[in-house]
Amino acid sequence: MSKNVKFVQGNEACVEAALYAGLDFYAGYPITPSTEITELLAHRLPQRGGKFIQMEDEISSLCAIIGASLTGSKVMTATSGPGFSLMQEALGYAVMAEIPCVIVDVQRGGPSTGLPTHGSQGDVNQARWGTHGDHAIIALTASNHQDVFAVTVEAFNMAESYRTPVILLFDEVVAHMRERLVIPESGEFPLVDRLRTSVKEGVDYHPYLPREDGRLPMSDFGGVHRYNVTGLMHDMWGFPSSDPQIVHGLLRHLVDKIENRVNQIARYKEYYLDDAEHVLISYGSAARSARHVVETRRLRGEHVGLLELQTLWPFPSNIVREKCAHAKSVIVVELNMGQILHSVKLAVDHAENVFLANRIDGVFITPGDILNILRLIQGKGV
Amino acid sequence: MSKNVKFVQGNEACVEAALYAGLDFYAGYPITPSTEITELLAHRLPQRGGKFIQMEDEISSLCAIIGASLTGSKVMTATSGPGFSLMQEALGYAVMAEIPCVIVDVQRGGPSTGLPTHGSQGDVNQARWGTHGDHAIIALTASNHQDVFAVTVEAFNMAESYRTPVILLFDEVVAHMRERLVIPESGEFPLVDRLRTSVKEGVDYHPYLPREDGRLPMSDFGGVHRYNVTGLMHDMWGFPSSDPQIVHGLLRHLVDKIENRVNQIARYKEYYLDDAEHVLISYGSAARSARHVVETRRLRGEHVGLLELQTLWPFPSNIVREKCAHAKSVIVVELNMGQILHSVKLAVDHAENVFLANRIDGVFITPGDILNILRLIQGKGV
């Protein structure tokens, strides 16, 4: 067991989980603060027979893993904000063509090159809306290394289950902090493998014809079946179509396969919510300070609770609404100008009771920062 | 006067307005349904001494106009969804470095290459959140050619006034439809020229030190002053800084210069709102059908009104709230899955009374479509 305990950075926890989940193709271009992921995989992935390619930029990185995924690999790339912006066009292609892939965005201060070495959670709404056109997306995050491991494994599982890109939205603080990680035994975490078609060679394979359960079996591209893949609206054969019924159906399919499963995809943790009058909602590194606030205020008898979100998209509106149903105030704690704040306001019954505790100066938000804002929100001044 | 009346496509109205506004540098890569803008300017711009460059892709197109703007030119590029996704990284640079420029996105069906020849309004939230990191943006739209002309001129004026990229979010229907356009006389529309620094050669120029009125005078790059321009967080000299106070101040400046002027930037039209029980909110081509519904229902004595938004970002929340204050229901009419819908819900006092009338199949929404949805909202069934 002891060999399974490590003292690692968050980025390394992500790498361990990706290997655990069965990653066998990685393409990337290094950028702070995600670089360790690329570095470690350059070393680790070939050792176990996987492929590592350093690409010339982030566009080619995402395109490379999309292609590799189509041929049957479990794939990942990692970047930070500027690289993630460059990936937006190919990301839409993966959404439209339903290509399983995992994209890690280790967030740093933005916009533009911004603050490369400081933490931020400024790419949350970009993960949702960054590529053009209506679509749905899955984005997961975590506040500690054990959870980084868990959601990274989930990301691969969800990518395969729903044939979709999954975004891992970590932040610089978690990525570079070192803490204990226990790597689970093989088999401890369930893994979802590629669902391959049972259609035999020589028989027509419909790449975009869902089974009864909604899943679309794949056939390794370049293998026994010939089929078309396109970023254009397409029919069940993968061929372009502008027929309104097909277009409508495809768009609803792409969105519903994710939005309708929001409860299954939702990962969250809750602390003292049962009788909480003040509910903090947070995620990623900011949730560490939020949790500290809750633990210490509870010691003083204050009815404060925390909902820590790990699934940011699809936004678990019903869960948030239920958890906040009896709260006098809801305080969103995040390292940006209020991005999840919008979704929380849309989810709850009383948007006027939702407040924001944040920092935007590249400095990590402390429990003291949250308490100061809490005082003001409670009408107690400084 | 008669030579000023034309029968044109929306894309041509945009070109006429850009020239009227003083465009003198254009770089672009053709993509349906924006191609006419590039084609026309390849012909028209050199005629009056401006520069036209066809670039190898959309990334270089945006980068080219950013550079040209820094040297003192009024600049524009045009594209559609896939190209706009590719521009997201450079867009953030223009936001951070405060470079005046105009980017036209003529929306077609998405995501990915989607439906090139059909209309959509699916890039609205991308315009707001497409690049990484917290930021603000200005995005304008229009439903007819006279207004396309007007908001295009405004786009140049706002870009110069606020030193910011401005997005023109047209859609394929308006872009390709032909209708009458009266080109205003020279001087009829006020034009905002580049605010150049009065700092003399040999005296230190601070590129990011606002005047008392909040505006930042520019010095043509390559001219008499030496200064630094970067996508990193920076001080008033333009040099990188991670000092928390400078970072906080710069981010607030970038956002506040736009969000705090939401009332000045807000362009909208209203029809029969004074006593409207049912308020339609729409924009772009969808607003044409919405207006038709309002006009015909009024003939029947129904209290229906229309708020047509031309400024989508910054979202004019206060105006929307006030206009909807006495409405029984608010129906957002748009050609997507409900993007402005979110902002309307966040703006109004009773989000539960906000409904969506839309199409997502590439077919233009008709007055009949809206009426059918109105019946359902009113509890009258199909």
Add this chain to the structure above:
Amino acid sequence: MSKNVKFVQGNEACVEAALYAGLDFYAGYPITPSTEITELLAHRLPQRGGKFIQMEDEISSLCAIIGASLTGSKVMTATSGPGFSLMQEALGYAVMAEIPCVIVDVQRGGPSTGLPTHGSQGDVNQARWGTHGDHAIIALTASNHQDVFAVTVEAFNMAESYRTPVILLFDEVVAHMRERLVIPESGEFPLVDRLRTSVKEGVDYHPYLPREDGRLPMSDFGGVHRYNVTGLMHDMWGFPSSDPQIVHGLLRHLVDKIENRVNQIARYKEYYLDDAEHVLISYGSAARSARHVVETRRLRGEHVGLLELQTLWPFPSNIVREKCAHAKSVIVVELNMGQILHSVKLAVDHAENVFLANRIDGVFITPGDILNILRLIQGKGV
């Protein structure tokens, strides 16, 4: 006219007003930041035939003016927090014996000797509750020198009208700031003179028998009438009594003569309250920043208003409640940990919408400070 315009400190405005109101006896002990009042009166009062005495401490100062008032003089003393604490016992005597007098407390940072040279509004609740036993008190304040003048004249008028000590609660910022003061012409402001008894010499005079209008005529002590004055509960002759009916009646009289006239005693100013969604309530120097916030937010179309209180005690609850009836939020701006805050919460219909914008570090609260707190209260974060 021009000789009546001065450029003075707030303390000097207070002195000018006291002289205008007819001050003829002053006893005091200097303490920062009230010292200029004592200094100036040492010079000015004897010039016009008044008496100035520098006492050995604050207890004797208040006792001296109480005695002088009984003999028929208009009297005042001035001090700051530590001295005001020492005066609490004699203050109760003046309340009980119904002696007209004016006590200026120029507030500095407390508790204890605290911050002698920095402003504060920390003595507001002390003015109300500092002496033992149930009682009522009048306390006035002002935010600029013209109003300092006006409320100082009012203080003398109210002291005489209601036979009560009146507290002038200024603060160091107003006291030491210099600005323009126009001294009114003689007769411009009405003055209330001592109400002397019409009872003739040799006829019994009841010092504590109110007239029909509730006022108690006085007889200069040491003059033609013999009567008793005591801090004990007493009858209409001024003699001690523990008869429950007399005790009850006297206490109710002492409180009701002030609390029942709250609307007559209330002095306040209002700015843009008619349609204000956010109501600031402030007083003294803090109201200067609050007013600046209101003026600048109005320019941006925001519905913000200000209620500036000049009468702090008796607290004008009904007026506050009415002015805040339609407010979404009420923000009390004061230089303490929230003292008037309590009274505002008790006054309004929705105490949960009352917030505090304050500073407690000896630094004057700026419009920027208020705006930052306003952002947090509005759920917008930093």
Add this chain to the structure above:
Amino acid sequence: MSKNVKFVQGNEACVEAALYAGLDFYAGYPITPSTEITELLAHRLPQRGGKFIQMEDEISSLCAIIGASLTGSKVMTATSGPGFSLMQEALGYAVMAEIPCVIVDVQRGGPSTGLPTHGSQGDVNQARWGTHGDHAIIALTASNHQDVFAVTVEAFNMAESYRTPVILLFDEVVAHMRERLVIPESGEFPLVDRLRTSVKEGVDYHPYLPREDGRLPMSDFGGVHRYNVTGLMHDMWGFPSSDPQIVHGLLRHLVDKIENRVNQIARYKEYYLDDAEHVLISYGSAARSARHVVETRRLRGEHVGLLELQTLWPFPSNIVREKCAHAKSVIVVELNMGQILHSVKLAVDHAENVFLANRIDGVFITPGDILNILRLIQGKGV
């Protein structure tokens, strides 16, 4: 055991408890109705090696015990309203310099010399707000002699634990009434001793540097360490500072060390609150009649309960709110014009359901008085 049972006045119970708690220095000036405390200690304290000093007035009394406490003694003084008013300035010094001391105020009718031989509870808000400047205070009370003993011991313990003055707010009725008192065995009640620094002689001692648990170890003044004590705002060395961060931190420390421990400091008793529709809230002697009302109404099946407060400051708002959460009406029973009434109204969810049952004529409130008021509150008239 029998020698531990006494039939005593409340004042004597207080004396016994002070001796039990380790009092070794007392300075005072006699005033009705607290005189017995001074008299008894003049006799008892020297017997066990303590120091008793009769001072010339109340100011010097408090100053004397502050000095003695600094040198390492457990100290107390006792007075009534007029003396307590005189102590307000030195009280603020003890707050600021964090000097453990116990001040007994045996309340009589006020204001001023008022009603020396009659009971009252008129100094409750003075205990909170009597000295100038923002601060927090601990004030305890009791309704019977056993509890007088208990809260007096607590007062010494809290003074030492929190380095703060603690006020014992008894009233004349309890003070002069005789009833049974069982004096606990030595060791039965835990005692908190002075926390002395472990810093060795010759090593720098920081008098105002809190330990990790928030407590500040003391060094007997005049002993092995040299340090500064001042009523001015000061740093961890005890030297004056007007640095805004130090001022802010010190004020928050002085207030938070008490307000943040409100639940630990809160002492109260409850009777039949579980299903109470009408909740009486009372304290001190008034709580005796309130309890009688509750006991007799319960016999008649009426759902009446009593919350008897022993800690008045910091006001236990959360406890009051929770206990009153299901009450149709809350009736505050006190011997003043409604002082705790304000705090109760601020604490509960429905201030409009809070009523006052009181007397202000020097006569003790009887169960019959309360019942008459209860009838009126219930709409039953007199």
